[in-house]
Amino acid sequence: MEYIQPLWPAFPELFLLLSVCVILIADLFVRDENRVVTYGLTQGALAACIFLTWAWATREPVYTFSGMFVDDLMSDVLKLFVCLSVMVVLAYSRPYIAARGLFRGEFFALLLFATLGMMVMISANHLLVLYLGLELMMLSLYSIVALQRDSATATEAAMKYFVLGALASGMLLYGMSMIYGATGTLEITELAQLIAEGTVNWPVLIFGLVFIVAGLGFELGVVPFHMWVPDVYQGAPGAVALFVSSVPKVAGFALIIRLLGQALGAEQLSVEWQQMLVVMAVLSLVIGNVTAIVQTNLKRMLAYSTISHMGFVLLGALAGDENGYSAAMFYVIVYVLTNLGAFGMMLLLSRSGFEAENLEDFKGLNQRSPWYAFIMLLIMFSMVGIPPTVGFYAKLAVLQSLLTAGYLGVAVVAVVFSVVGAFYYLRIVKLMYFDAPEDTAPLAPAADVKVLMSLNGAAVLIFGIMPQPLMALCLYSIQASL
């Protein structure tokens, strides 16, 4: 191993860390009415991060910090996407948080710290670094959920999130220590090598694996570790729910790749975790889709829909090959894209003193604004998986990898529960198009929200008509990184 390690693979993270510190201090000197400066700085930092990731993108994996940190094509793509999504989250949230007294420096700092955590997770090549990133992200998320101090539901949600999250982190850490016990290393590439050679303490390793998978399940929010998802989504302020529900799932996918795909991806071991994944994925599809039907609260409905989507992501990972992982990656990206749109639309319909978080609030949207109704229609059909929206190709890729891996029965279950899921997405279309509006307050979103929301809707359709670039990007980045 070289003694002089390059620093550039970690430039985006280092820069982001520096910017958060600067923003924290700068915010002290900004008056409340000029808070938009902090907002601008945050967006600027993220944009610079995108530039740095882009400029130092690499095809071949580059290791640094004594092999603890890796920069490969997949991490670059995921980081770009994370930063971009956080920028969109910020833009969608700005009017919402401004109207609710949350437009404060802490919000931006916590958001950036969470982003930093995710980026560290994405680039981790060492279980401790992975854990470090995860904890940084989780602790920021707990506090950001509790940011609305005087709201009892938000505090309750944060408490629930924290207690369950701490338990899950504990399990993950315990699993990692077992793995260390079984192999004597925590570095991901070394782990993979040792396991492939078979010179490990097998029973201890399997035991550790179970805890790892449980921790992973919590992070993604799949059954049976899903209890926090609906409560946190519902309790958290809309803007926070938008963030919690979308971007961390990308980091969750990175966790799958780093832990299951790379560290524990050896064939004799993948058989073991695949069995667990099948059970978790199928349960998520069943419980997520069936429970979503009876929800009247939009956030809870989307929470259960998230659970079922994460089930699909696990199904992609199930195949355990390049094909499957790239399907899962594509699915996660598509999920985040559509989820940003759905939650963004909810924020768009909300206004000062009014939370548009019930399904009823979508009634007659087509008569209030045909354009937003059309975007929401595209988003909903994308979530069902109807072509020509991008959601279809996400489902297609996952089903294809499942069939190639020989899971015909699981594929049929996935398909049947997609039909069950179609019902509640269609209900939103029904409310928007077939019912008369009850709320006739005019919709006057800010110009940037208007443009971004239109782009978001257009992306769902354009990537649906031309899915090739995005799919190819996922496939190549997985191929280059595995």
Add this chain to the structure above:
Amino acid sequence: MQGSSLLSLAIWVPIVAGFAVLTTGSDRHAGVARIMALTGAILGLLVTLPLYTGFDPNVRGFQFVQLKPWIEVFNVNYHLGIDGISLLLILLNSFTTVLVVIAGWQVIQERVAQYMAAFLFLSGFMNGVFAALDGLLFYVFFEATLIPMFVIIGMWGGPKRVYAALKFFLYTLLGSLLALIALIYLYNVSGGSFSLLDWYQVPLPLHAQILIFLALFAAFAVKVPMWPVHTWLPDAHVEAPTGGSVVLAAIMLKLGGYGFLRLSLPIAPDASQHLAGFVIALSLVAVVYIGLVALVQSDMKKLIAYSSISHMGFVTLGIFIFNAHGIEGAVIQMVSHGFISGAMFLCVGVLYDRLHSRQIADYGGVVNRMPVFATLFMLFAMANSGLPGTSGFVGEFLVVLGAVKVNFWYAFAAATTLVFGAAYTLWMYKRVIFGAVANEHVAHLRDINLREFLVLGLLAIAVLWMGIYPAPFAEVLHASVDDLINHVAQSKIPSP
């Protein structure tokens, strides 16, 4: 190259026109939206005409082929091409779209732009289904049709429209997702190709063929719809606005029949032969039992909906007797049913627009007030019961002829429809049109206006033309149908 982009035009002209219509926005510009929609629909029809004139009926295989890479990761191509079967259906579709736009001219007063755009999208998507030679492209268009139809039924439909729209959507979605699994399976076994032409050649063991056949059957049987998965259709038809019913009956049901011809038969020929008895049994149940069900309906739209199911039973019967008469008859029956059922729904629409009732009991003696309408309705009713000289006769006759060669009793059961069909159609016609003026409302009926006359008149010409001189329709079919039959006759089971 000029010829090869014609199919793309047939698909994209209506879709682009649909977007253009949407931009007119609110109902303040409804007039503009109507004119733009009509222009789009007529342009859509005009670009399909060179397909017919440039079509060479002697060529086997596909014409106007266009092949471009689309999703390289999955080796999916934008692969279009038509044979005689798809040609007729594309023409029928584009023609019907024009009629539907005209038919909705005055009736639709709310959200006109969205109504017109939905039909134009639908028209483009369905042309896409008929022209696709790539499995995934076929599926994308096949599924995409659900979105506009869902919106059409749900937004402009009757009182139970939400229930009907959801039922329609979920029913068909389940079927088509199972078909998707079959398509992915075929992609895997054919070594990573979604091309239908490759799938036609790939050898498959019988058990795999049967599974593929059943999965595809789930999608297409729901669309046709075959007994016993037909129950979504009467609901959808009754609740849909007139235009929706017309497109549903005239074109969307054909997606199922077309799917059998384009996918099921050539990809799984052995399974098709193996399971033909089963499909024929279901078809005959549809023809006879649903015919009887139609007899007792008191709602005109429901009656025509059941009559559609019964007539579509003929199509599936014709397809699965595997001879030239049967399959040609099935295709002709599909086209003719497109004209006739469209016309029947439009006739009911004419009455409904005036009296806002679809109940047979609310009418009687309409002929006294609407003689022109009664004459045209008479023609369509006769065609629906399969009178010689109308298009309804040609298809049914060919199918029965084909069935006799296979089994006399198939033909016998199928031929009963000539009795039942005449019974339910003419009995309805008698109760609605003839007799003394039944009530005050009927007494104030006005006869059809020029717009309605134009629509029904065009359909009447089509029905008579096809009935008296079907050669132009039949001759484009011969080569394609021969090809198909030869293909089905060859076993695809790999020799051990």
